[in-house]
Amino acid sequence: MISSLTGTVQAVALNTAVIDVNGFGMLVNATPGTLSTLQAGREATVFTSMVVREDSMTLFGFATAEERDVFEVLVSVSGIGPRTGLAILAVHSPEEVRIAANTKDTAAFTKVSGIGPKGASRIVLELNGKLIPTGAPAAPSTGGGNASVWEPQVIEALTGLGWSEKDATSTLKSLSKADPDVVATGNVAEILRAALRSMSSGTRA
Structure with missing residues (x-):
């Protein structure tokens, strides 16, 4: 292996x-x-x-062993294939998945493209006791709050996923107002997750 x-x-x-x-x-x-x-x-x-x-x-x-470990628990659930497991971790951090599973937060899973209410209910049921929150703090910043550092990377990732540059830029602008704490970290992965959640839900943050 x-x-x-x-x-x-x-x-x-x-x-x-x-x-x-x-x-x-x-x-x-x-x-x-x-x-x-x-x-x-x-x-x-x-x-x-x-x-x-x-x-x-x-x-x-x-990027981390924790992400891999949560992925392997996710794909052990009936109905969750590796693509869906990857999609969940594209939208939520490992700790967010643990919290959602532990609190039976089906809404968190329906934010992932392809997962409906019934699928989310089955996921939290089967994850019961398998994923426990660690209480770990948020991931450290990888670039500071300077948008010139992280913004081009996030826009490139979003356009690579099929979104237009206009939509990507608009979402990040809205995200800066709606969720300034996430944006202030300068953490590319966390900002990208927040942007994907916004875009997948059909809103602009």
């Missing part, structure tokens, strides 16, 4: 990245938050989970 990869990033695409590990190009599926931390030509480490099917072996990569 491959639990992590360290190597040079060869390419970063819409939902995947290729990491060169000793001459082998390893294709890794990942969330926008994880992909936003990878840059072609630079060395990186991603924590991985391998999903084995009869006709395929697919690697899913995460």
Whole structure:
């Protein structure tokens, strides 16, 4: 089982990245938050989970071991495939998933594209006792509150997911007013999650 990869990033695409590990190009599926931390030509480490099917072996990569661990619990739930598990972690941080599962917050899961009320109810039922909040503080800032540092990265990630640059810019502008605490962190992954929640719900923060 491959639990992590360290190597040079060869390419970063819409939902995947290729990491060169000793001459082998390893294709890794990942969330926008994880992909936003990878840059072609630079060395990186991603924590991985391998999903084995009869006709395929697919690697899913995460910026932290905690994300990978929560992903593996999520995909153990009936009806949650790896793509849905990845989508949940694109919208919510690992701690937010733990809190939602522990408090039976079905609304948190319906914010994820493709999950309706019935699916969310089943998820919280099956996650009962499997994910407990750790009380961990929010992830540290990776770029400070200066928008010139994080904004281009977030806009690039959103446009890479199919949103127009106009919509991405408008959402970030609204997010700055509606959720200034998140924006003030300058944390690319957290801001991206907040923007995705806003865009997926059909609102502008």
